[in-house]
Amino acid sequence: MDLVTPGVGLIFWTALTFVVVLVILRRFAWKPILGALDEREKTIADSLAAAEKAKEEMAALNAQNQKLLQEAIAEREKILREAKAVADRFVNEAKEKAIEESNRIIASAQEAIRNEKQAAMTEVRNQVANLSLTIAEKLLKNELSNKNAQIELAKSFMNEIKAN
Structure with a gap:
């Protein structure tokens, strides 16, 4: 049973060695390890805060983009309405x-037609008069x-003149 039960000296030296190792680790290892853990925790917290801030900024940018898009659509509609109005006016x-x-061309054409008609009537009258004179000349020559x-x-002309 000696092998199973430890001796008092072994327990003492084991406890003393544990305490010395514990003090050495606390002084030289735990503080840097805990400092590194605190630093890492702080870095993670800062990263989470930055991610949250970026998420909020992204939401704000999306809202601003939606607003700009709506304004652009409204401006496009306004421009299209104005262009349609201008085109309709043109x-x-x-x-x-x-x-x-x-109407001006029709009036001008009607005036030209009237002038041509007058000229044609005058020409017809002139031709009728010329034909009448020619016929009268030929008749008189024959008679x-x-x-x-x-x-x-001559006697008949004289009688007519005296009668008038």
């Missing part, structure tokens, strides 16, 4: 100008070819 102005131009017809015509 189309209406072009239609009005085309109508005015067509006045003999001397008796000429004397008879």
Whole structure:
């Protein structure tokens, strides 16, 4: 049983060695180890705080991006409405100008037609007058070819003049 039960001296020296190792470890190892653990804990806490701050900033940026996107969409809609209004105005102005131009062309064409009609009527009258004179000349030449017809015509003109 000697082997199983330790002696008092062994217990004493083991306890003394444990206490010495404990003091040495506390003085030289535990403080640096605990300091390193505290430093690591602080670094982890700072990293978590930075991550939380970055998360909040990201949420704020997302909200700002959404706001800018909505503003851009509203601005695009406004620009499209203005462009449509301008295009409609240009189309209406072009239609009005085309109508005015067509009315002017029609009036000009009607005036030209009236002028041409007047000229044609004048030309027809002139031709009718020329034809009448030509016919009258030919008739008179035929009727006045003999001397008796000429004397008879002169007497009838004289009688008409006296009657008037």
